[in-house]
Every structure is written in structure tokens, then in C-alpha cells.
Amino acid sequence: MAKKLIITKPTSRTQLVLSKISVITGILYVSLLLLLHLLEPGFDPSWRFISEYALGKSGWLMNIVFLSFVVSSLSCGLSVFPQVKTIVGYIGLIILAIGAAGIFIAAIFNTDPVTTGPDKLTFSGKMHYMGASLDYTPLAMLLLAFGLGRTVAWRPVRKKLLVAAAIPILLTIAFMASMPADYKFGPGVYTGLIGRFLFASYLVFILMVGTHVRRLYATGANR
Template identity: 50%
Template structure:
């Protein structure tokens, strides 16, 4: 059995706080959009479509905040997950953040628009969305952090939160209709919302423990 290592490299407290705060604000904005734009059925309409409503700027802001949250989490983790799984996870997390930022910049097309009639903005948004594999990154990074003695005390919470996001991602993919026909009864929108909100659990676990380690190092 490989002995866990203790990584005492500095942790960015600012990045940890930013990751948590932007993640929380993202969820708050997303929740508010359900009230501000009730015309979008949350069971089968994607959250991206909120950008098509009267408060579309809030959806752009929310995606931007989520991207910042993921990038900040990566900054916190990069000095702590020093093995192959961690490096791969950080690359995937970075790609996911870039994809989310692309989704923030470009407006999606309505679900009623076919792929043949998709606009440039809609195509770019779709590309950005398909780059988001945060659950895979979270799982790989959790395995990497579990080998760091300083993170072993929360390894169960890391694996539980990362595992939940991964399972929900699989369930979300299974909800996508093969014929591309979305409508009432297709729960892709609901699973998509649960999936993206679940990111916050893992981000908060990472951020809060990083702040704890930072305080311990400062006291030491």
C-alpha cells in the first residue's frame, strides 16, 4: 500500500473564498430565475434558455460566476493534488471552466430550433456546454486529494459529493432523447438543474477544508 503524503504547500485563501462565494451566488441566481421567468418549464427546458427571457443577463452572469468558481477551485487544488489523477482532473476542470465561460458568452438557441437551423451563437453555446465534465474532474481530484494526508480526514465527504455529481451526470445523459425531441415528460431539464447545483457541494467541501488548512498553517 502506498503511504499517503502530506502536502504543506501554501493554499490560496482568497481563491478558496472566491470559489465558495461565486458558487453560492450562482445557485441563488439560478433559483431566482425560476421565479423571474416561470415560462420555462424546469422539468424539460434547459437552464441555458433563461438567457432568452427578459432577465437573460442574469443567466449570463450566473454562468460566468460558475466558471470563476471552478477556476478558483482549481487554483486551490493545484498545490495539493500532486499526482497523475490530480493533474488529469485539473486539466478537465480547466476545460470545464472554459466551456462554462463560452456558454456564458454565447446565447443558446431555443430547443425548438433544429441543428440545421442553429445560429452561430447557439452552436458556440452547445460546444461550451459539451466541454463541461466537472463531475469527472471532481472524482479524479478527490482520488488525488485522498492521498494527501492533510485531506484524508474529509476523503469520505469528497468521494460522496463527487460521486453524487458523477451519478447525476450519468442520469442526465440517459434523459437526453435519442431523436432530439424535447418536451413535457422528458426530464432532462430537471436532471440538468440537479446536476449543476450539485457542483456546489463538492466546491464547498474543497473550499472550506482549504481555508481550515490555511488557518492551521498560519497558526503553526
């Protein structure tokens, strides 16, 4: 027997504002990342990580990219917080917050070049890698898709949310699989390229959530 869907409170204006902030900063971080490819052509996008743009002349833009994503991710989570009513959804929100905290750390501490050996990493580089390792945003999005899908208001876009969350999950698997066994990066390694698509793919979920929050507010769903 199918579980009964959960009826949630009407979408508030605060949620609407948060969703707009999420979408705007989400578009901003992807746009700035694309701009960095033009400003810093010396970084081969196939194997150099996006974090390394922070080491270039326009490095401050990479820090803004990370910070913009943090704002976008947290705003996205807060915009749906009132609609999350399941344990799976709450776990998703917690993981989303942890991921945002990790990217915030990565924004503050610049990375070392990807060619730096483990024994030569700087304190900043170690902190950056620690922060980046906390980014489980794809998992958070998947759990949120399941959690929100249990409600009446979000059931119509459940499949779309799951697809939007599945894309970064698959890209994460591809990213890990593309890592060279000896961790020696160079031409012929495509981890950097996959990482770019992965980071940009978060925007799909963010846009989908933002669009539906605005739709719910406009239609007065559940009011």
C-alpha cells in the same frame, strides 16, 4: 502494501483567499439560478434547459450565472493546486480548466431554444453547444478527490470528497439517460430538471473543498 501518503506544503493565505472566492461565487451562481426560476416562470423547468433563461427578459442574469460558475470552478482548482501531487490530480485540474473554458464559451454565446432543429441552429447556438459539451466538471472533481486523497492534509475528507464528486457523476448519467431518443423535448421529458440538479450539485464539492482549505489554514496543518 498501502502507498505512503504525500506530505504537502502548508496551506497559504493565497489558497485561503481563492477558496473564499470559490465559495462566494459558487453560492452566487446557484442563488441567481434559483432567482431566474421566479423571474422567468415561462420556462418549464422539467424540460427546458437552464441555458434558455438567457433568452428571457432577465437573460443577462443567466450569463452571470455561467460566469460566476467559471470563477468559482477555477478558484476552487487554484486553491488546491499546491496540494495536488499525483498524475490523477493534475489530470483532474486540466479537465476542470477545460470545463470552465467550455462554460465560459456557453456564457458568451447564447443557446437556441431546445426545440430548434439541428439544421436551424444559429452560429451562437452552435458555439454554445460546443462550449457546453466541454463541461466534464464531474469527472474533474472525481479525479481531484482521488488525487487530494493521497495527501496527509486531505486524507481525512477523502470519502466526503468522493461522495461529493459521485453525486454529479450519477446525475450526469441520469441526464444522458433522460434525453429523448428523437431529441424532441416537451412535457413529460425531465432532462431540464435533472440538468438543474446537476449544475447545482457542483456547489457541494466546491463548498467541501473551500471548508477544508479554511480548516487547514486555521489549524496550520503541515506547518
